[in-house]
Amino acid sequence: MIEIHDLHKYFGSLHVLKGIDLNVEKGEVLSVIGASGSGKSTLLYCINGLEPVQQGKVVVDGTDVHAKGTDINKLRQQLGMVFQQWNSFPHLTALENVALAPKIVKGKSKAEAREIAAQQLKHVGLGDKLDVYPSALSGGQQQRLAIARALAMEPEYMLFDEATSALDPELVGEVLETMRMLAEEGMTMICVTHEMGFARDVSDRVAFFHQGVMEEIGPPEQIFGNPQSEHTQKFLANVR
């Protein structure tokens, strides 16, 4: 379970997250929507400790992410993350991309790591691309590679930061399909997304962020069918 208590984040004097309270249960799929600059990415970075916080805390399975004694590298193994830009390691083949972290972070043997990698690549539909370099993959394939790379660490949670925003429209579907598959397998997911269809169909809850505040959170039927906050209504009227 991910517990976020009264989380405040500043970049210098810029107050980016203004007291977020949010719990995400095991098995839940939460979509986070909101305008550009509302703090969605920053929230994800605070959850896996890529950004420090100034007030409040994030607790993952009982471990305080930002506490002094926390082994953050160990904790991050529980929190797979996929970014807007796919960031495949260009000098490694698809298989090596996925096998690297299990090998060096988890200390798996080379054979084991490659085994896991091959399995995860098949899982996301790249079973025929094991020995291909990222430069020969499409954006959608690279993004699925990034998903496989995160899954190879066997995380309990997956954080998606606009995983489809940088893709050509015709490549969005394959990545959303992969995310939907993970959701169906019971993965706990927090998905920052601009794909309202995905948010509506796949999520258990949808959170709407507005200027660093979580304005509204609820089941998709509420957010899309009967939004309570005026800001939510405005935002949704604009994206439609």
Add this chain to the structure above:
Amino acid sequence: MEPTISFFSGFAPKDLLFLGEAAVRTMWISVLSISIGTVLGVIFGWILYEGKWAAALTVAPILDVFRSVPLIIQLVLFYNFAPIIGLNLDPFASGVVILTIYTASLVASVARGGIEAVDAPMRRAARSLGMSYWQDLRYVVLPIGGRAVFPAWVGVALGVMKDSALVSVLGYVELLKASQILITRTQEPFLILSIAGAFYFALSYPISRYAASLERKWAQ
């Protein structure tokens, strides 16, 4: 009529061997300076990258001095003043010390460029997989950044190899010094310098070719 000269004599096959040995010394002094200098330069480059203003105030100006003062002046100064602080180094060791520092100062900016070539999102992705700071440096930044600046590094290495000729001013008999000795004796500067040039070429050509083939391999 018999040649009467005994002091001057023509170019003989054994002179080729003499030049060959000198070429090996050039190679030796270059290999030492370039390898140690590269390791130091990468460390300095990392300090420049991470150290921000603290590095800008300390390491950066020192490296700037070594980068900008002509190598020949550094060599002569170091060779003549090192004994004053109790360092009695022969020409070879003095040459290695100065060439190493010189290489390090050049490699430092190349290395910093290499680290900068790996953008923040890539490194965040590595860290998000649970890699430590050092694992990220070793397995992500080094190979990706290293490839990006490899051609620049090869340029530095080949330059240092040619600049190692300057160590001759300290009396170390490397390729250039050996050529000068032979020219004095044989009075055949054109021939001798051509041979010396060919030796320099023979030393650097395989390196450039190998570098080019590596770059081709990485490009795909």
